[in-house]
Amino acid sequence: MISLLRHRLSEGVRALGLRQRRRTADPVQADVLSQQLGESCSLRPEGPLLWVHLGPGADVAAVALLLTRLDEARGDLAVLVTLDAYPAPAEFAAALTQQLPADVTEAVEGFLSHWRPDVCLWIGEGWAPVLLTEASGRGVECIAADARMSEAHMRGRRWKAALARAELAPFRHILTGTRDDAARLTALGGDGARVETVGWLESSVAALPCNEAEWTGLSETLDARPVWLAADVPMAEIPAVIAAHRFASRLSHRLLLILVPADVATGPALRAQLESQGLRTMLRSADEEPEPDTQVYVADSVGEMGLWYRLAPVTYLGHTLDGGNGRSPMEPAALGSVVVHGPDTGAHGAVVERLHRAGGHMPVADATELGRAIERLLAPDKVADLAHRAWAELTSGAEAADRALELVGAALDRADALP
Structure with a gap:
């Protein structure tokens, strides 16, 4: 009990400091401080409202994808995202956002009375026992996702048993990433029936689409030729990519490079440059397709990256040698x-x-x-092993996301059924 009382005292002192700072703050900062005191300048939308909190350790991109899936499944659902940081990440521009209130009774009651959430999904750490206990007492079903408890945190909480129990008690379900975390959470009061090991919520990307007829036709044209892709390549990296292609072609004279320039408008000039260097080159924007002796296929088109990733078992990501911000590694790995x-x-x-x-x-x-990497990756078994490892890693958050969505959906259904 002492640890919980100490937490309440600490948060009370914090709330007092917030009020004092608000008196001299500029309008923007004053609004942030008011939100931390449980006040809001936004109206609550009509209908069901899901409250999602992003605590420490939450993967912003993964949560944004989760909310997108929720929106697709429940178009009438309003979402409030609370955070400890300001401003809110751009990924949540379509959601209502607010600072998490200080964990004191007055701020908590103001926050909950205004927003009246139906369900709370708390992602990450930083649990607020006063807020969560009050929410649960008002009938808000609380679900924890990505609940983490490191050994160091475990040691720090053993003497704070009452606080730990108060943190975990409001949650009907507690989702965590590893068995070790599950064991530590259970030891602190999250009984085994509520704690599930489902992996972590981690960002992923949907596979880019492609025209199936184009894919089928080009696959037949290539006739099992070895292919690699250089994607989103700036002009400064073209010499390196071409040198790598020449090097790898020593072992495989039929090797084809699909080259996607960072600026597709440079396609015709790039073709002329490569042909002047003795490379047999075809151009996508000229409606040309690779011929048996084509060495480089300049894919100067828009919206076809899904096609190129599917055709090429190996992808070099442009901008990673000379700098800049290129395409996400998730795109090729997902395919x-x-x-x-x-x-x-x-x-x-x-x-x-x-x-x-x-x-x-x-x-x-x-x-x-x-060049050496492309040469090594001409071996199908090597490519298959690396591709499987990447795919398994980048889809590892799927179970956690699916389970969180399942629990949130069931909780919202229960809330809808209430009189």
């Missing part, structure tokens, strides 16, 4: 194309780290290594 990339992964570092963890990619340091 079974092995990702090859340079050291500069831009905004996609987290995805690359997941691929590295799974051993499902081929990193290269420079143009020389790129």
